[in-house]
Every structure is written in structure tokens, then in C-alpha cells.
Amino acid sequence: MSNEDLLLLDFWVSPFCMRVKIALAEKGLSYESKEEDLFGGKSELLLKSNPIYQKVPVLLHNGKPLNESAIIVGYIDEKWPSPPLLPACAYGRSQARFWADYIDKKLFDAACTVWRSPGEAVEVAKKDFIEVLKVLEEALGENNFFGGETFGFVDIVAIPMAFWFYASEKFGNFTVEEECPKLSAWIKRSMQRESVAKVLPDPEKVYDFVIMFRKMQGIE
């Protein structure tokens, strides 16, 4: 039983929840996790803890709720400073926040639009998605991680999106490895980290989820 009372309101396939799980693992923190049924009926606790957006993830620390995944990861980093997820200098931190924000604004939507697009619209969606990946690849440069030599805030924000790429690749008929080899190498490198490996779901299961979701939304 850990000293800290940490409860995560979770959904297995959510990349946003994944961010929080990876951050907690990086800090060596143990926590309880409660799977929410987002389609069947959200729990009272979720609705009470996140009344404005009614979304996961929610992290409850000693009963006090925190919402919005990037904000939760920032909190975890500030509350348990070792090992640090953000650079020490103000400028480095601003750059990390910029890329986390870029990923939030662009990456998930671009990836999902590929498998959400009916028929010929897939090609446009695929082009847009690859453009976003290339911007990120350029930002990564020759570094091992977005955090430089060490896995950090931006890596945590980005890597859960990667297990959704398989669905985009199948629907768009391309591979991230061919289009962005350096980014692909970063994905493989990050997935080898224990904090990431133990929480990532099977991409095939995510793909099955996407198929089900498309049927639900009437996309063909």
C-alpha cells in the first residue's frame, strides 16, 4: 500500500490516460486504477470529479481531482520532482510545453482523421497526418528522445499516440517507418522503456476498437 492515495479514472484505449500511467511509472508511484465504461455509463465519481468535461483521465490525489492529461503529468512532475520530466531551464521548459501543445492540437486528430475519413478523403487525411509526423521528426532531430538524452515530458505526451498509428497505417495503406524512419526509431526506443511497455495495449486490440468505433459512427 503506497503512502500516497492515488486513484486514476481510466479507459484502457485512451492515449490521454496512458500519459498519466507512464508518468506515474516513471516516478515509481503506485496507484489504484478504475476502468470507466465510457459508452455504457460514466461513474458518479467521474462526473463529480470532472463536472466540466466529464472525461478521463482524472487523477485523484488524496481525494482531490486533477483533470486534463498534460496538466496531470505536469502536476506529477512538480509534486514528485525526481526524476525530472521537464528541463531545468525556463527556455527548455517553454520548448517542451510548445511541443506537447503541438502534439495535443495536431497529432491525435490527424491520426484519427485517417481512419475516420470515408473513401477518397483518406488520401488527404493521410497527407496531413504525415506532414504532422514530419514536423515532429524535425523537432526530434538527432536526439534519442524529445527530452534530449532522457525520456521526458514531450515523450510521455507523444508516445501513447503511437499505438493508434497502426490503425491509421492500415486504413491509409502506408507505414510510419517508411515515411518517418527517425520518428519510427524513437517509437521503438520509447516502447522499450519499462514505464511504457507495461502500460501500452496491443495495437491489434486498438485496431479492433477502431473498427468497432467506426461501425458505431456509421463510417464506411
Add this chain to the structure above:
Amino acid sequence: MASDQVTLLDLWASPFGMRVRLALAEKGVKYEYSEQDLVNKSALLLQMNPVHKKIPVLVHNGKPVCESLIIVQYIDEAWKDKAPLLPSDPYQRAQSRFWADFVDKKIYDLGRKIWTEKGEDQEAAKKGFIDSLKLLEGELGDKPYFGGETIGYVDIALVPFYTWFYAYETTGNFNIEAECPKMIAYCKRCLQKETVSKSLEDPKKVYDFVVMLRKKFGLE
């Protein structure tokens, strides 16, 4: 620091730019203001913000910081000896970031819909806008500012949008004070501070700007 070179690439009417001006004023930082032409973007802007090509951009000793809330956090950390903008407690910081993010997600987009949409879409935007302001009123409670006794991060995120309220009201044909008197009282209280009044633009000038944009987009 005497040798600091600080330049702000901005557009006078931008509430995002006003956030940065206000943060710099709160910290007593001297800077060069550079008005940008967003129709014919300058080489400097494109060089300093190649990803989004938007203002505001803060250039500090030649290094650019982009995205208004990221800039405000950077200003808070780079000039940390005066007027802290974020609380020191990690949970309170997370709450401040949550509410500033709420302003970003709701106020700008809904406000924009008010002056660009018509009919049912405009009505829906007005309702969403008022609902969002009411949630913010709830969060403010009895405090003079969101930052408590002094202006803080959430105040800086929100109060520049007050300069656009007159434009929203006039194009949307509604009265914000009638629906949200506490919010208007709060905004007027903020304007009594010199840092705020000198950082915010005249709402009537902003309205003229909106009329010009509406004509340009064929909305008038």
C-alpha cells in the same frame, strides 16, 4: 537583467497578445513591441514561429517562445523574482492551468462564433459563451481575482477577452452584464490596475476592427 533583449511580435487587437503584454507589465519587463501584418507575414515572424506562423511571439535574447499561455509561463519562470503569476503549491498550479486552459478552449472559439455565425449557430455560441462565463464566475467565487488578492495566471488568460465583449454583444445582440454581472464587475476591477489598463485595448476600437473583419469575410 540590464542586458536582456525582449521583443514581442504581436497584433494590437489580439487578446492572446494582450496576455503577454499584461504578464510583461506585471513583471516590470521592458520590451520592444513589434506590430505584425498578418496578411503579409514578415520574414521575422515566419522565422520565429515557423510551425504556426502566428502571433504572439516573445523573442528573448534572440530565442523565440510561442503560444500565449506558454509565453506567460515562461515570463513567470524567467523573471521569477517579482510578482509570481502561478501559485507555489503544485495542486493550486494545476488548478490555475486547468482554468486558463478552459478559457482557451471555450472563450475564444465561442466568442469567434458569435461574430462570424448567424441564426441557430450564433444562438448556440451565445449560450455556450454565457455558460462558460458563469462557470468562471463560480470559480472566482468571492475572491477579488482568480489569483486571490493579486492578479495571476488565470486573470491574465481571461481579462484580455473583456476587450472583445463589446464586439460580441453588438454583433450578437445580447448583454453580457445582464447575464454575468459578477464577471463584468471582476473585469472592471482588473481594469483599475495600471498594468491591466495599459495592456488592454479600447473595446470600441476592437469593435471597429471586428466590423472591418466582418466586411472582409463578407459577413456584413
